[in-house]
Amino acid sequence: AVAANAGNSVAIWSRNPQVVDDINNQHENALYLKGAALDPTIRATTDAKDLENADLLLLVTPSQHLRSVITPIKPLIDPDVPLVLCAKGVEISSGLLMSEMLEEVLPKNPLAVLSGPTFAIEVARDLPTAVTLACADAALGRKLANTLGSRAFRIYHSTDPVGAEIGGAVKNVIAIACGIVDGRQLGDNARAALITRGLSEIVQLGIAKGARRETLMGLAGMGDLTLTCTATQSRNYALGKALGSGEKLADYLKGRITVAEGLGSSKSVSALARKLQIDMPICNAICDVLHHQADIDQTIADLLARPQKAEF
Ligand SMILES: NC(=O)C1=CN([C@@H]2O[C@H](COP(=O)(O)OP(=O)(O)OC[C@H]3O[C@@H](n4cnc5c(N)ncnc54)[C@H](O)[C@@H]3O)[C@@H](O)[C@H]2O)C=CC1
């Protein structure tokens, strides 16, 4: 919708024929983005061959599936075509950032990361939104920002894709923590503490991976963290809130077709922190609760019982 709004000719490749049919005939993605009228010029297709002549590819598949979606269509992708990564997560199977995984699968294609506080439904309704577009090649980054930006979709360019990626991936884990604390009714102070200490974990991991601190203080870091940790429409926050309110994870996930990336990324981020020897107690705690059946109250008690330490 953003690309079409900025005057581009847009095709969406989907594996789901119903989605393709809805977009082409109703101009709405009723299954995943109900209530957003799409520009009638947007075409959808189930045939990846239709992407062959694209000038630019936006990668919007959830992070744990991006490798398996992109690998079979590799021969269709011209190595000069820039890729704009929109997924927010760290691959569980490899511990790689999406940019690192793409470097393995499509090493020649230039890559940019588009991230920031962007609930999809608000973006699709053309409500005012600001984002980071990060590309190591500054000139290409500016060009992509011009191609995709519009009055309501304000793009700030950056040359720190790793920072933009880390901010987007880790904030989802912290948002689950905030949801849990709100579900347990532990108060606004506790949520503010989690956001701030969560940002500290994001910054430490980011710096270790070569990111710049200012990126993590910007839209793709602090901006997205604030949004996701405080808004009930966040899938990650909502998952945490359900768990904090006593619901079982398996029951909550039953029948859900949308993604809460923090579920998978809690595991990969925690493993990455261990590997890089970074102290990330909140992410580790969320990994324990989601993947190792840790008791929520005991986990909170353990976090609070940690020895006092210097803030920075
Ligand atoms: N929805 C939002 O507000 C925003 C989402 N993102 C990111 O965009 C990425 C995609 O999220 P959404 O568009 O929200 O997805 P969604 O939650 O609306 O839908 C899930 C998508 O995953 C696909 N999918 C599920 N299993 C799959 C598999 N095995 N192989 C391939 N595809 C599979 C489904 O077809 C569907 O398109 C995520 O990384 C998310 O963090 C980023 C910014 C905002």
Ligand SMILES: O=C(CO)COP(=O)(O)O
């Ligand atoms: O990344 C997002 C907003 O920037 C979407 O957050 P949720 O996946 O938690 O809904």
